[in-house]
Amino acid sequence: MLRHNIACPFCGLCCDDLTIKSEPQQLTVEANGCPLSERGFSQSADTGDCDRQPRVQGHACTLNEAVAHAADLLRNARLPLFGGLGTDVAGARAALRLADRAGAVLDHMNSALMLRNLLAVQDSGWMTATLGEVRNRVDLLLIFGSDIEKHVPRFYERFFDNTESLFGQDTAVRELIVIGSDADTARTHGDTRITSIPCPTARLGDIAMTLRALLHGRPLQAEDVAGIRVTQLREIVTRLADAHYGVIAWATAELDFPHAELAVQAFSGLVKDLNTTTRCSGLPLGGNNGDTTFAEVATWQAGFPTRISLASGCPHFDPIQNNWERLLESGEADILLWISAFDTQRTPPSVDTPGIVLGRAGMQCEREPEVFIPVATPGLDHAGHVYRCDSVVAIPLRSVRVSDLPGVSGVLHAISESL
Amino acid sequence: MLIKLTAGTVYDPANNVDGEVRDLFIGDDRITSDPGADANIDAEYDLRGMIVMAGAIDLHTHIGGGKVNVARTLMPEFCRQAPVERSALTRSGCSKATPSTLVTGYRYAEMGYTTAFEPAVLPCNARQAHMEMADTPILDTGGYAMLGNDDFLLRLLAEGADQALINDYVAWTLQATQCIGIKVVNPGGINAFKFNARKLDIDEQNPYYNITPRRIVQCLTLALHELGVPHPLHVHASNLGVPGNFKTTLETMNAAGGLPLHLTHIQFHSYGTEGERKFSSAAAEIAEAINSKPNISADIGQIMFGQTVTVSGDTMRQHANHGYAHPNKWVCMDIECDAGCGVVPFRYRDKNFVNAMQWAIGLEIFLLVDDPWRVFLTTDHPNGAPFTSYPHLIRLLMDRSFREESLKQIHPEAAAHSRLSGLTREYSLYEMAIMTRAGPARILGLRDCGHLAEGAFADITVYDDHANRERMFERPAYVFKNGKLVVRNGEICAVTRGATHAIHPEYDRGIEKSLKNFFDRYCSVKMENFAISEEEMVEGIGSAVITTECRTRGIA
Numbered sequence: 001m002l003r004h005n006i007a008c009p010f011c012g013l014c015c016d017d018l019t020i021k022s023e024p025q026q027l028t029v030e031a032n033g034c035p036l037s038e039r040g041f042s043q044s045a046d047t048g049d050c051d052r053q054p055r056v057q058g059h060a061c062t063l064n065e066a067v068a069h070a071a072d073l074l075r076n077a078r079l080p081l082f083g084g085l086g087t088d089v090a091g092a093r094a095a096l097r098l099a100d101r102a103g104a105v106l107d108h109m110n111s112a113l114m115l116r117n118l119l120a121v122q123d124s125g126w127m128t129a130t131l132g133e134v135r136n137r138v139d140l141l142l143i144f145g146s147d148i149e150k151h152v153p154r155f156y157e158r159f160f161d162n163t164e165s166l167f168g169q170d171t172a173v174r175e176l177i178v179i180g181s182d183a184d185t186a187r188t189h190g191d192t193r194i195t196s197i198p199c200p201t202a203r204l205g206d207i208a209m210t211l212r213a214l215l216h217g218r219p220l221q222a223e224d225v226a227g228i229r230v231t232q233l234r235e236i237v238t239r240l241a242d243a244h245y246g247v248i249a250w251a252t253a254e255l256d257f258p259h260a261e262l263a264v265q266a267f268s269g270l271v272k273d274l275n276t277t278t279r280c281s282g283l284p285l286g287g288n289n290g291d292t293t294f295a296e297v298a299t300w301q302a303g304f305p306t307r308i309s310l311a312s313g314c315p316h317f318d319p320i321q322n323n324w325e326r327l328l329e330s331g332e333a334d335i336l337l338w339i340s341a342f343d344t345q346r347t348p349p350s351v352d353t354p355g356i357v358l359g360r361a362g363m364q365c366e367r368e369p370e371v372f373i374p375v376a377t378p379g380l381d382h383a384g385h386v387y388r389c390d391s392v393v394a395i396p397l398r399s400v401r402v403s404d405l406p407g408v409s410g411v412l413h414a415i416s417e418s419l
Numbered sequence: 420m421l422i423k424l425t426a427g428t429v430y431d432p433a434n435n436v437d438g439e440v441r442d443l444f445i446g447d448d449r450i451t452s453d454p455g456a457d458a459n460i461d462a463e464y465d466l467r468g469m470i471v472m473a474g475a476i477d478l479h480t481h482i483g484g485g486k487v488n489v490a491r492t493l494m495p496e497f498c499r500q501a502p503v504e505r506s507a508l509t510r511s512g513c514s515k516a517t518p519s520t521l522v523t524g525y526r527y528a529e530m531g532y533t534t535a536f537e538p539a540v541l542p543c544n545a546r547q548a549h550m551e552m553a554d555t556p557i558l559d560t561g562g563y564a565m566l567g568n569d570d571f572l573l574r575l576l577a578e579g580a581d582q583a584l585i586n587d588y589v590a591w592t593l594q595a596t597q598c599i600g601i602k603v604v605n606p607g608g609i610n611a612f613k614f615n616a617r618k619l620d621i622d623e624q625n626p627y628y629n630i631t632p633r634r635i636v637q638c639l640t641l642a643l644h645e646l647g648v649p650h651p652l653h654v655h656a657s658n659l660g661v662p663g664n665f666k667t668t669l670e671t672m673n674a675a676g677g678l679p680l681h682l683t684h685i686q687f688h689s690y691g692t693e694g695e696r697k698f699s700s701a702a703a704e705i706a707e708a709i710n711s712k713p714n715i716s717a718d719i720g721q722i723m724f725g726q727t728v729t730v731s732g733d734t735m736r737q738h739a740n741h742g743y744a745h746p747n748k749w750v751c752m753d754i755e756c757d758a759g760c761g762v763v764p765f766r767y768r769d770k771n772f773v774n775a776m777q778w779a780i781g782l783e784i785f786l787l788v789d790d791p792w793r794v795f796l797t798t799d800h801p802n803g804a805p806f807t808s809y810p811h812l813i814r815l816l817m818d819r820s821f822r823e824e825s826l827k828q829i830h831p832e833a834a835a836h837s838r839l840s841g842l843t844r845e846y847s848l849y850e851m852a853i854m855t856r857a858g859p860a861r862i863l864g865l866r867d868c869g870h871l872a873e874g875a876f877a878d879i880t881v882y883d884d885h886a887n888r889e890r891m892f893e894r895p896a897y898v899f900k901n902g903k904l905v906v907r908n909g910e911i912c913a914v915t916r917g918a919t920h921a922i923h924p925e926y927d928r929g930i931e932k933s934l935k936n937f938f939d940r941y942c943s944v945k946m947e948n949f950a951i952s953e954e955e956m957v958e959g960i961g962s963a964v965i966t967t968e969c970r971t972r973g974i975a
Binding site: 005016090097122132159244299385391393395 | 485487488489491492493495497498499502503504505510511512513519520521541543544546547550551554570612613614615627738744747748749750751752753754755756757762940941942943944945947948955958959
């Protein structure tokens with residue numbers, strides 16, 4: 001059976017125009033796919049009976065037995081840690097509710113990436129646009145970092161190379177500047193519209209700060225910054241200032257260097273400065289495994305986006321203390337509840353801490369956890385909601401096959417009732 | 420379940436009851452008639468000497484949707500400063516200017532509020548608004564969908580579309596977003612800001628569409644009238660915060676052409692340019708206009724002194740004011756060819772001339788508008804102040820000597836410029852019940868809320884009759900939500916889930932063909948995935964819909 005206008009939860013774009021062919025043992029992306037959606041929809045396609053069976057200490061059991069054992073473990077824990085948190089809105093709601101009762105720490109598997117943006121916002125704010133706005137308005141796109149298609153494969157197709165736009169713009173003359181480590185290899189259409197400038201990733205913040213200085217007319221001693229001639233940077237500033245609606249984008253996952261939040265802060269500062277005279281918006285790209293979704297729900301329920309401890313009875317945010325990896329390494333957390341409903345490959349870390357794992361059916365853990373409960377995948381096995389990377393649009397997910405697997409929220413509510 | 424509330428002093432303006440000692444009966448979730456002496460009463464509350472009103476209704480409070488979450492993200496210090504512990508009954512969270520959703524529900528209920536409306540639902544963000552409100556316990560909620568900066572409507576207007584087509588689009592939007600009203604924010608101005616315009620007065624043209632704010636207000640006002648939607652267009656007028664903006668506000672009133680129009684947080688739109696500082700109160704002109712135009716209603720958006728955060732769809736004005744951000748950080752977003760969002764933290768200071776004037780202007784309008792049915796008690800939470808300051812505001816309105824004392828604390832020149840000291844009016848309990856219960860229910864078309872007659876939802880608040888009205892209104896003795904006791908002595912004693920008030924006017928489904936074409940060509944989501952069904956409201960979002968009836972079409 002073919003299902004149209006299906007949304008994909010496997011990257012931060014959450015494209016909702018997919019056609020999915022649904023067969024008893026197989027889901028196939030028939031139209032508007034990409035490498036991430038094709039992998040996501042087809043992963044663990046041939047789940048046999050063994051994969052669908054909960055286990056306690058490696059032994060097959062009923063769901064009720066697994067839930068009861070998980071509740072026992074949480075009841076007796078000093079500091080439970082809820083990690084992974086790869087789930088939809090309903091799963092995030094249930095995780096926060098259970099964590100409140102259990103006095104747990106919650107930290108999403110992607111927190112280190114998420115904090116690159118969140119810390120910058122907490123400190124100085126930003127100006128951004130949503131994907132639909134970019135699609136219709138951008139005339140100059142500046143990208144910090146190069147390989148954004150790895151993280152958001154259909155970004156150019158849907159939001160830059162679109163042939164139609166609302167305001168009569170000839171989208172064929174949109175300009176693109178890429179500054180990043182692999183800029184030369186990134187998206188070379190042989191197109192004169194594209195300017196590619198190589199730059200080490202860790203120096204991107206310096207480039208943004210230099211652009212800000214040039215925009216303000218500050219004198220610079222240096223003739224080049226991170227290998228880029230200041231004259232070339234001056235030209236870029238002029239183009240940004242002359243653009244009617246510039247967009248400055250970055251793939252958050254690419255910014256893999258210490259204190260990348262300072263680079264994001266520099267990008268955001270540049271955007272704000274440009275808006276003194278023209279329009280320009282920032283656009284953080286990326287996201288997967290429900291990271292934006294968790295941050296949104298946690299923010300409205302607990303006041304903070306991630307790295308939240310509820311151990312004292314009320315929410316505490318600490319980006320260092322509540323780091324899930326630190327809590328496992330130090331041994332402070334004595335139970336790990338790991339949730340990963342989207343990706344069988346995002347398995348719990350192999351640690352001595354006893355684990356309760358809610359994993360997408362078909363997940364193979366490196367070390368057998370105390371409790372393993374195979375769960376349904378939102379958008380494949382059941383309806384739900386996930387957030388796009390612009391943090392504004394919550395996309396409705398549909399069920400595209402019949403499944404008897406339990407969803408994350410149902411399992412967590414059952415554990416909560418058994419506590 | 421049959422409950423008797425015995426011999427309370429009842430204020431129920433919708434039924435002309437002004438402080439009469441009466442018994443009330445609750446049958447399950449509704450108010451019921453006297454079952455007679457033989458009836459088996461399950462519980463009885465002796466309310467002698469106590470004040471009884473319907474549960475309060477806040478018709479304008481930012482409690483859901485992206486901008487509130489952006490504010491929470493921007494201001495983690497609020498949550499750090501005011502964490503709230505979990506209890507056996509309640510979840511943990513945080514309070515301060517943008518409380519977590521759960522705490523929002525608890526705090527509202529603890530003040531005797533049982534229903535609240537989010538006034539700025541971006542259609543593309545309606546799911547989030549409803550999800551947040553579904554996670555706001557006890558309260559029934561609802562939203563107003565924002566139109567008037569969306570490119571679909573502005574294109575229709577620019578093309579000279581028939582009013583009938585605009586009506587269909589408005590009705591489709593209400594259905595698709597599960598909202599109960601329509602709001603316009605800085606009509607056309609948010610859109611103009613995307614084209615780099617920095618101001619747009621009521622008769623200036625949007626730089627792309629050549630449409631004026633006046634035209635947008637006219638067509639939406641007419642659409643709601645013709646569709647029979649009870650709540651008039653909810654207008655955040657042009658030029659928010661700009662000295663001299665009262666003229667724009669008066670012109671916005673005129674744009675309605677005599678049809679019903681609601682001006683929101685009107686305090687921010689009532690500024691003159693008199694005096695050395697070129698900033699003055701135009702409360703008298705605004706109040707006089709409201710008094711003389713029975714089609715106009717307003718909520719105040721009173722400011723209170725202290726730290727808060729302003730959240731608004733008005734990116735044009737929020738960006739213009741970002742220099743006042745305290746602390747110095749702010750967010751502006753352009754959103755989905757739909758609208759925008761601007762978040763600017765703000766600290767109102769009593770010793771600052773402008774802030775002190777703002778405080779006085781809000782109070783002046785409250786006291787100068789004669790008809791309490793057309794003025795509503797709001798702080799535009801959290802923009803003027805958090806909703807938790809309502810009891811203090813109520814005392815300012817009900818207690819002249821307290822107001823005089825407060826006036827002595829503010830910037831002396833502001834106090835001298837204000838006519839507040841000459842205003843002797845004190846609101847009565849009956850008027851307060853109109854402004855916070857009967858009035859909001861009437862203007863929203865909620866037949867079963869805001870009053871205490873048989874058949875109404877058993878949303879009831881009981882107060883001790885303190886002379887200090889702040890103390891009285893901040894800690895009700897009892898609050899019943901749908902007949903269940905949820906608050907006792909100002910503290911939560913049971914937690915319930917609320918529902919969503921929405922309206923579904925009929926429309927010609929032919930509009931969906933042009934909408935689908937628009938979504939396919941220009942938008943980032945499919946029309947089919949944009950609209951929210953009633954099933955999704957219940958199952959995925961978590962709040963069942965209560966449908967408000969439309970009036971007969973075209974009858975005011």
